[in-house]
Structure formats: structure tokens, C-alpha cells
Amino acid sequence: MTATSTAAPSLTRDRRAVLILLVALTLYNGTYLVSWWLSSPQPPFGDFSGLWSFGKFAALAGAGIYDPFALAAYQQQLDPSLSGGGFPYPYPPTFLLALIPLGMMALPAAYVCWIAVTFALYALASLGRDWLSLPGLALVAAPTTLINAITGQNGFLSAALLIGGLRLLATRPLVAGALLGLLAYKPQFVLLMPIVLLASRNWRAIGAAVVTTLIVVVITSATIDGSIWLQWIVRFPSYQALLQANQSSLDHMMPTVIAGAHSIGAPPAIGYGLQLILSCLVAVLIWRASRRGIDSGTIALIAIGSIIVTPYAMIYDMPMVAVAIMLHWKVRIDANEPVPPLEIGVTVALGATVLAMISHSVPFVAAILLVGMLLSMAGVLERGGRLADRLKVSPPAAT
Numbered sequence: 001m002t003a004t005s006t007a008a009p010s011l012t013r014d015r016r017a018v019l020i021l022l023v024a025l026t027l028y029n030g031t032y033l034v035s036w037w038l039s040s041p042q043p044p045f046g047d048f049s050g051l052w053s054f055g056k057f058a059a060l061a062g063a064g065i066y067d068p069f070a071l072a073a074y075q076q077q078l079d080p081s082l083s084g085g086g087f088p089y090p091y092p093p094t095f096l097l098a099l100i101p102l103g104m105m106a107l108p109a110a111y112v113c114w115i116a117v118t119f120a121l122y123a124l125a126s127l128g129r130d131w132l133s134l135p136g137l138a139l140v141a142a143p144t145t146l147i148n149a150i151t152g153q154n155g156f157l158s159a160a161l162l163i164g165g166l167r168l169l170a171t172r173p174l175v176a177g178a179l180l181g182l183l184a185y186k187p188q189f190v191l192l193m194p195i196v197l198l199a200s201r202n203w204r205a206i207g208a209a210v211v212t213t214l215i216v217v218v219i220t221s222a223t224i225d226g227s228i229w230l231q232w233i234v235r236f237p238s239y240q241a242l243l244q245a246n247q248s249s250l251d252h253m254m255p256t257v258i259a260g261a262h263s264i265g266a267p268p269a270i271g272y273g274l275q276l277i278l279s280c281l282v283a284v285l286i287w288r289a290s291r292r293g294i295d296s297g298t299i300a301l302i303a304i305g306s307i308i309v310t311p312y313a314m315i316y317d318m319p320m321v322a323v324a325i326m327l328h329w330k331v332r333i334d335a336n337e338p339v340p341p342l343e344i345g346v347t348v349a350l351g352a353t354v355l356a357m358i359s360h361s362v363p364f365v366a367a368i369l370l371v372g373m374l375l376s377m378a379g380v381l382e383r384g385g386r387l388a389d390r391l392k393v394s395p396p397a398a399t
Helices: 003-038 048-066 068-078 093-103 107-131 134-141 143-151 155-167 173-185 193-199 203-223 228-245 247-253 257-263 268-291 296-309 319-334 341-356 365-377 380-391
Strands: none
Touching: 003 134, 003 143, 048 068, 048 093, 048 107, 048 228, 068 228, 093 107, 093 173, 093 203, 093 228, 107 134, 107 143, 107 155, 107 319, 134 143, 134 319, 143 155, 143 319, 143 341, 155 173, 155 296, 155 319, 173 193, 173 203, 193 203, 193 268, 203 228, 228 247, 247 257, 257 268, 268 296, 268 365, 296 319, 296 365, 319 341, 319 365, 341 365
């Protein structure tokens, strides 16, 4: 029997084992969603009820969306269970272009439409025509998919814009720049984009991103409220103060270094110092990778790096991490390279961690795992191992 014929059954068994695991995870996700739905979550439809209310209120009040007291009063009219609280709107006006149409729909229909459309965009951006595949099932089964579906949040949309924009840079730079410009609806996820675009010399994409931003400013000002961008700028410090006042209640949902430091009572300077060090490390790795070209491996680094460098990210923002791992492993498999056991272990641990973070505080664990995955993907750990081997001193020969 040849080596090839021996390897083929082994590969088939491995794929079958992976498929069984993914099917099991998918069934678990479905069961969890049903039990969550039957438990009558409050508020109904999770955080999406907040997104839906943003669209309804902005259609009525325009720039008043940035008045947290007026917004909270309106949300309490929609859902009396929110008495004494509500969802503030921190996003730029860009996001309202998607939310206002949703606000015109009934809440259940809007929720289904939002999850279905954003997940479809997420799968298309991540896999293209190859969405009916094992990687496609992996995206469905990923814990990050479950979390985003439960919360009704915007993690699918952010990942679609980021991954789609990066994948189109080489072939359609104008479309890519437009998508990355739209990603600025969550400004914390475009921190690495100047480094990526400058290092890869994507001047047309830079121009398209700037033009897209200007067009969005004009459209939102003309159709929603002429003062809405000024109100966002003026009110943003108030939102930051509100965020800091409620930081303790959010730490367990944030896979960031700053949240980890805050959750253990470390001085803010410690958290910001660690964040700065890691951000500089990520920036160097992303610059070097982008100089070589924006391929799947580089996109994977950028996606994970985008979570690491921002001080504000939630576990529902991590679908882009699932895509990063999928793209990176696909590159290895296509090159007939094994996936390092360390990366498999980190991936499993990361999935378990984000699920635990839904209701429990796990300080620093997610951040450490993300940094470890980034370093492994970038080859830093492998190069460090080879260097350590070279530095080993052989014992002197016996005389």
C-alpha cells in the first residue's frame, strides 16, 4: 500500500470527525437558541430591541437620538420593562441608514430580517461562492455565531464589511475602500486600516474610503437631520463618561486588556499601558504583513489584530475572529501544512471562554488567547522556537 493511499483514508476520517463535531455544535447552538427563546428574555430579542428602537426614534427625532434621556423615555414607552433604563446610541449617524428601515418593521420581523441578512453578508464576504462547504458549516457552528444571534447585535455586519473590504482590495479597490469606509460606523475597528492601506499602497482604496465617508455625511445630513453629525461629536464625551460609569457591568463581556485590568481592580494606567504595548506590537506585525500583500493570511492577522488593538470590543464583535481562524487554517491545509496543535487548543479554549463570558467574568483569558493566536498566525512563536534551538549549546565533548 502506498503512502498516498494510506493518507487518503486518514484524511477522510479526519474530515468526517470534524464534520461530526461541527454538526454537534450546530445542534447545540439550535437547542440553546430555542431554550433562550422559551425563557422569554428581557428585553425581548436581546440587544436588537435597542437597535430597533434607535431606528424608530431617529425617524421621529433626528439628531435627538443623541439625547440619552429623551431616547430612554421613548424606549420605556415601547417596552415598560425598561423602566429606569434604556439603550444609549453611541454610533455615528452612518448606522442609522440601516436601522431606520428596520424601525419601520414590526420587532419580530425586523429581528429575523436583521440576523438573516447580516449573516448572509457575513458568509458571502468570508467564503464567497464556497459558502456551502465545511468552512461554511464551521462559521454556522462557531460560538461567536450563537452569541451574535442571541444578542441580535451587529457583529456579522462588522465582520462582513471588514473581511469583504480586505478581500476585495487586490481586485476591486474602489469597492473595497467603500466597504472599509462604511465600517467606520464602528470607529474602533478601523484603527488598523491606515496602517494596512498605507503599507499595501492601496491609494485608490484610501480615496474610495474618504469619498464614501463624505457621501454618507451628506446623505445622513440631508435625509435625517442637518445637525446630526455635530450632535454626535458634541455628545460623544457624555457617552464615554456613561461607559466608564458602567464599566464594571460590562467587563465580563469585553475580551480586551483594559476590561481585564479593570475587572481585577488594577489602576487605569496599567490597563492603558498594556493596551498601548500590545497595540504597538500588533501594528508592527500588520505593517510587515501588509507590505507583502493582502492575502488570506494577512486578512486573518488584521481581523484578530482589530479586536486586540481596540480598548472597546464585546464578545458579539468576535465573528471576525472566527473568520480569521477559518482563513488561516484554510491557507495551511491548501499548502499541505498541518494545523499546529497549539492553535487547535487555543481555538477550543477561546470558544469555551467566550461562551463563559456571557454570564461570568474571566479576566484577561480571552485577550491572552487572542494575542497567542495572533503570534502563532504571524509565525512569531515558530521563529522563536527555531531561534531557541539554534541558541542551545551542545555539551562539551568528553575528554
